[in-house]
Amino acid sequence: xxxxxxxxxxxxxxxxxxxxxxxxxxxxxxxxxxxxxxxxxxxxxxxxxxxxxxxxxxxxxxxxxxxxxxxxxxxxxxxxxxxxxxxxxxxxxxxxxxxxxxxxxxxxxxxxxxxxxxxxxxxxxxxxxxxxxxxxxxxxxxxxxxxxxxxxxxxxxxxxxxxxxxxxxxxxxxxx
Numbered sequence: 001x002x003x004x005x006x007x008x009x010x011x012x013x014x015x016x017x018x019x020x021x022x023x024x025x026x027x028x029x030x031x032x033x034x035x036x037x038x039x040x041x042x043x044x045x046x047x048x049x050x051x052x053x054x055x056x057x058x059x060x061x062x063x064x065x066x067x068x069x070x071x072x073x074x075x076x077x078x079x080x081x082x083x084x085x086x087x088x089x090x091x092x093x094x095x096x097x098x099x100x101x102x103x104x105x106x107x108x109x110x111x112x113x114x115x116x117x118x119x120x121x122x123x124x125x126x127x128x129x130x131x132x133x134x135x136x137x138x139x140x141x142x143x144x145x146x147x148x149x150x151x152x153x154x155x156x157x158x159x160x161x162x163x164x165x166x167x168x169x170x171x172x173x174x175x176x
Contacts (some may be wrong), residue, residue, distance in 0.1 A: 029126045036124070041116050046071065046079045051105065051113045054089055056166035059104035067155070068162050077101075088112060117173070 007015075031045060038048040049069045054060050060068075066076040080103050083089045088109035092102045105113065122128050135141050152160050 026127060029130075033125050033127065037120060038116055040119070041112060043112075043116070044079075046075065047083055048113075048116060050076065050079050050083060050103070051088065051109060051116075052166070054103050054105050055110065055113045056169045057162070059102055061100040061102055063100065064162075065103065068159065070155075083109065117170075 034045045034048070038045065041048075043051070046069070049071075050065055053065050053068050057064060057068075062073060062077050062080065065071075065080065066073040069076055071079075080089060080091070084091055084103075087106055089103050089105050092104065093100070094102065131141050148160060
């Protein structure tokens with residue numbers, strides 16, 4: 001069955017426009033919150049995201065940082081290079097895999113990342129605060145099943161598997 005038979009051009013345009021506007025508005029708030037959160041550590045959002053990925057993957061290839069950070073490979077490499085210059089991560093190649101460049105947090109990088117996590121202030125997080133009325137009404141935060149399905153079709157199962165691994169790791173850390 002042709003997918004176009006299940007929706008009209010008008011529905012497609014309205015859906016695409018609404019998705020773009022809503023996700024852009026939410027991203028703008030997330031971006032500001034994230035930048036305000038990590039600025040005291042002399043980090044920007046992309047640098048913190050690289051640290052986050054390398055931390056939760058226990059090291060990663062530049063390609064993985066790019067994929068799971070949803071950034072261009074050159075962006076992932078350039079921000080990783082800045083972090084290396086600060087002594088927060090190292091680059092390496094594996095004997096059996098000379099094609100890929102790996103990044104791993106140094107002890108200093110692990111310490112800094114963990115400090116940023118401890119400094120997270122949910123009361124200053126605008127998206128969290130905007131979600132509280134829904135939690136108050138329904139007893140839970142909004143679900144992500146629909147968005148996860150969309151992301152799965154855009155980026156594949158592996159993307160969601162990595163997300164789940166990092167969330168599990170984060171959940172275990174916050175319980176400790």
